[in-house]
Amino acid sequence: MGDLRKMIIVALVLIYAALSNQETAEASFGLTHINASYKSNLELVMPSGDISLQDASSGKEAKASSVLTxxxxxxxxxxxxxxxxxGGKMQRVNGPATLKDQIRIQQTGSSAYKEITLSDKFKIYCRGxxxxxxxxxxxxxxxxxxDVPSDYKMRISFKLVPD
Amino acid sequence: MMALLLAAISFLAAAVEDRDSTNVYASLPAQIEIQVPSQYENLQLTNCSPSSYGSATSGIEVRSNLNWSLDVAGSTATGHMVGSTGTPLHELHSPMTIRSLNPAGGPVTIPGTDSSPAMLLTNIAPGDYSGSSTISLTFEQFFGWNDYADDDYRLTVTLTAVPT
Structure with a gap:
């Protein structure tokens, strides 16, 4: 009877030890948090140099092409x-006179894009x-x-903003 | 809350805008063009009878981006019409005159190659008569009893638009 009691006590101690060891293993873990800040960004790039309208002629239209990025x-x-x-009109380089008609710009490509007649106020050219x-x-x-024969000039500004 | 506000401000600052611009240049040359419509290239004077005037109406189109004048000159030495028969060739005794309507000009005696061209219109502003509008011209020729009858009197008139 004394041996039986000893055996029971030993068995209980072993079971307790096993259970204690199991709990210690389950608690062993770690976490890492990774953060990034990707700010909104807008970039407008125009080709360097001025744009020259070639073959200007009265009664006709002159055109120059460029690519904006x-x-x-x-x-x-x-x-x-x-x-x-x-008012969106080219002005004489040496004088206040302007051309009769405004300068116009148009996106070109496979689709048909609307032509924009320039003015003093900003107009939407395109979006994406x-x-x-x-x-x-x-x-x-x-x-x-x-239109008086002369040299004419206009500065055209583009503004890229969030939609 | 403060962190959220700062984040919102930071987002707005980063996405403000980007700007760029370009210069566009053009050089418009001085230009002047004159054209005689095809229906007026060969004119036939009507009512050609002794002691009366034969006449024909014509027209020209002028396009110019600077002030201009219109000169006229005849193809013969005297500016008179010359026939096709006779030795020497018959020449009308009276000169031919030309006048214009809208703008009004003339009448001007058509000079020959021995004289300087005559100015029919002076200092017309650019664009005033450009495009499809035609300046009407009238040619008049007096036939006298002393002019020999000839079926083929001719004169070529050169109209020149010149910058002024």
């Missing part, structure tokens, strides 16, 4: 306007989703017979 990681809108408070976009653009100017 937009890089954005959010939806974007590209606005455009003519500088100089001339996140990504990198090449925007082929035509700059157009019609010359009237009433």
């Amino acid at each position: 937009v890089r954005a990681n959010i939806p974007w809108v590209l606005w455009v306007r003519g500088e100089g408070n001339t 989703l996140a990504g990198e976009f090449l925007i082929p653009t035509d700059f157009k100017q019609r010359f009237s017979w009433k």
Whole structure:
């Protein structure tokens, strides 16, 4: 009877020890948190150098082509306007006179895009989703017979903003 | 709460906008064009009878982006019409005159190659008569009893638009 009691006590001690060891193993784990801050970004790149409308001629239209690049990681809108408070009209390099008609720009490519007549106020030129976009653009100017023969200039500004 | 506000401000600051601009240049040259519509390239004077005037109407189109004038000159030495028969060739005794309507000009006697061209219109502003509008011209020729009858009197008139 004394041996039986001893055996029972030993068995209970072993069971307790086994259970204690199991609990210690389950508690052994760790966590790591990784964070990133990817800020919204907009980038507008225009080709270097000025744009020259070749073969200007009264009663006809002259055109020059260029490519704008937009890089954005959010939806974007590209606005455009003519500088100089001339109502979107090219101005004589040496004088205040302007051409009769405004300068126009148009996105070119496989789709048909709407033509934008420039003015002093910003107008929406085009818009898009996140990504990198090449925007082929035509700059157009019609010359009237009433336009004085001379050299003309206009500064065109583009503004890229979140949509 | 403060952290959220700062995060929102930071987002707005990063996504503000980007700007760029370009200069566009054009050089418009001085230009002047004159055209005689095909229906007026060969004119036939009507009412050609002794002691009266034969006449024909014509027109020209001028496009110019600077002030211009219109010169006229005849193809013969005197500017008179010359026939096709006779030795020497018959020549009308009276000169031909030309006038224009809208703008009004003339009448001007058509000079020959021995003289300087005559100016029919002077200092017309650019664009005033450009495009599809045609400047009407009238040619008049007096036939006298002393002019020999000839079926083929001719004169070529050169119209020249010149910058002024």
